[in-house]
Amino acid sequence: MTWPRFRDLLTTYLFVAPAVILFVVFSLFPFIKVFQLSVFEWDGISPDMKFVWLENFKTALFHDKSWWTSIRNAGVITVLALTFQNFLALVLALIVDREIKGKNFYRVVFYLPPVLSGIVVGLVWNWIFDGSHGLLNHFLVFLGHPEWQRAWLADPATALYSVSIIHMWKGFGWGFVILLAGLQAIPRELGEAARVDGASELYIFSRITVPLMLPVFFLVSILTVLGTMQIFDIIIATTNGGPGFHTEVPITRILAAMLGSSRFGYACSLGILFGLLLLSISMVQMKLSKWSSRYS
Amino acid sequence: MNTMGNTFYRIRHWSRLAVAHAICLTVASACVFPLMWMVSSSLKTQRTIFSDPGLWVSNPQWSNYYLAWTRGNFGQYFFNSLLYTVLVVGGVIIIASMAAYAFSRLKFPGRNLLFILVISTMMIPIPGSFIALYVLLNKMGLIDTRLGYILPQINGGLALGIFLLKTFFDKLPQDLEDAARIDGCNKFQVYMHVAMPLAKPAIAVLAVFNALAVWNEYLLATLVFSRPELMPLQKGLMVFQGAHITEYPLLMAGITISIIPILTLYFIMQRYIVAGITAGAIKT
């Protein structure tokens, strides 16, 4: 290796050095600890731990119905988010991108839900969904359908969907901001030229916007999946996983194992399984992203 | 060419506009409603806050804001939160953008592996990592220090930051950078003067995201800090949330005060998100 080449490599490494150092110190160490602890049975306090090899993983995969329920629940919310939430975010981004009146107002307002503290979100939505005096039920009576009233968060048929609505309400602001940023990066002339040539909005959207926005779409969908699968503060604020296990999600199960039943090793094994799941989903999404961008 | 002159097109345009506005307004009211509830609750008393749930307040207690500020010791905590937010956001932007630029534009051995390793932390939630982190900070002597609070949070924002910025850097056309290289700029100058300005929208998104995370952070602060003078704003809000009694009006007032800076930041940043950069730069 020549000196200039070495120096070149050195400066390149300097670019990534701070990130890698921080990563090694603050992420790698807990990472390794989690892997290490997952093969023990430990209550989180006492100095003795019992080595149980893969027992924790076996329990999680074969004997813990609540774990699979929680994954299924998180999956349902994620699918809803990927479709409705991102669709809404896209529609709003498109509208606001096109110089509509009051767009500054909308831009700030749509970002309010993510900013609001979890406490306020919990209080307000508990009130909206409340079974006896909630706003939603009042509204249904107003619309002339009192028979549709129910305890939205306590009824097993609607609890999960109610929680999903809260999550989507809180989450679309992010998709909106990122999609808007992506749309704004598309040069105006392309759309203008096509419009002048008489192209319909749909044509412009499908032939110009979508191909240019594909990387952003994938980015948003990966972030949506990661963010939604890890949902938990909304659950704790509204249903605490109930009724029964109907709104349990992976993170609440991990917390229950960690603090509720003091099975730290088991919680770590759940964390690893969950991480592997998320990793594989993300890998698939990223492969799809690369494949589609090469195709277009 | 005058498509607007035709009545049909005119009706279609206006009805589209009406639909667009209708959608926006509906969603906007759903977004604003909790905020209005929060503000109206902050002006009520503990007694009326739930017995009188309407948005209109007949006897507004403006003193709640003053009380929230003083009892929550907001002055000190506000300054701390501002400091932490600025430093963490600044740290994340600088460190993540440099790393993302390297992953995107520079070639070096182990590039792909390192990238996957770093962003995989985004995907593996580490339960109880707080306790492991505490043990680590204790070993490093960083307990009860500002640095011990800031560094883990910078690290926390890196995975997403690198991922986001790499995506944006990948999208940028090479021409500008090549031109700069030909002009004799070294890697760092290309990064600073060409790539970064073009990535303003992504940086703005990152700034807002991390600022929000730091501003709302609480658990790490409880673990790391003992001295009250180092605590962030969320600690002040905790004063109103007792084990059994929650002083709702004061809490709402406190929360209202606390979201003003974040909204201000977003307001400033979203101009950059909207800036629309390469429009003029790449005309062949």
Add this chain to the structure above:
Amino acid sequence: MNARSARRILCVLGSGILLGLSACSPSNNKADANTILVWHWMTDREEALVKLTDQYQQQTGVKIQLELYAPSDAYATKVRAAAQTNTLPDVFSVLGESRDLASFINSGHIADLAPAMNADRNAWRKQFFAKALANTAFQAGNQYKVTPGQYGVPIDVTNIQLIYNKALFEKAGLNPEKPPRDWTEFLTAIRALKAAGFAGLVSGWGETWLIQCFASNYAFNILGEEKVLDTYRGKVLYTDPEWIQVFSLFEELRKENALASGVVTMVNKTAEQIFATEKAAFALNGSWCVNVYKGMNPDLRYGAMMPPPASKRFPMRIWGGAGSSFMVNARSTKNEQAIAFLKWLSEPAQQAQLSTETLNLPSNRASLEKIPVVLAGFAAQMDNTTHPTQWPVAEIPTVNEAFEKGIQSILIGEKTPVQLAQELDHLKARYRAREKRQ
């Protein structure tokens, strides 16, 4: 571009300042020999505690440094983290179940206070309600293999009863001075209340421990204490007819529509709101509610009663005992001063002061005369209390969780009592089989 450079300079400067700041060593909390460090989580009592610690300093010259970490989850995490690094303060508390306290004790973090308690012919011990001490004591032969002893000092007591709204009783044509005396009368009363347009029972049964509390009360009433403990020991099955009877009570509540809407996922704070705004006539809540209701609705007229028994064979028991307890760090160098402070805190005068200011029941029996009248109804039942932390055995955590969530399922009509019982037995059998294999 200017803004960017300016910002970068700011960041570099800022980091420089920080590094300089952090180079100074962290505060020396424990350096002062005359300072006791106390960690607590009780935001509601911070003011009262600060006053008391100031008084103590004036009287004895010993400084008590109070540090508040709320909410209780964050506090528990901090205590565990400190335990891992041996940086626990002089006085703190272990929140959670006996299992956790046992772990802390076995790891050598908690000092045994039995010698101090028993000194001078039990001078200190005699001041407390026996039940309050039992929460943090371990007896010989306990399942956690903890050396028997007294490991905590209770600073208040509490119990959980049925609260009922006297005004709503009158509106429904019931006699507020004669609340229901058994389960049948209870359901009758609820029917009358519902006819008058009020909800029956409200409680934060989204917080599963409250479900456990109610179920446990009736289990003690129907099966008796020994049989319940035998169930935990594995000698009695959940499919026993008496357990089915307990579960059926919940089914009856559902069939009668006796519960307020959404109780199954409600947090207790919401339940308190609903009771305070007089939408429900009964609430299952603890003695801390006095303070809460006073803030939300000072004109509320209510009383406390034991849950109406469903069986005459065994007495009805309620959950109660120490509300909050403090433990002393076994590794601290200031044990004597810490114990002296805790002794002072549990004296009648201080207990009365704490009780009056925070409307909690004192742990010192002598302070009872000085408590506000409204708490008297709670205090009267302290002898009928019990609590999981006082029992020699505990159920397996996963079985407990299935128990609590299963009752939620019964309340929403998804499971029958028999189904739940079978599920619990199955779960327990599998767990035991695995234990044997290891």
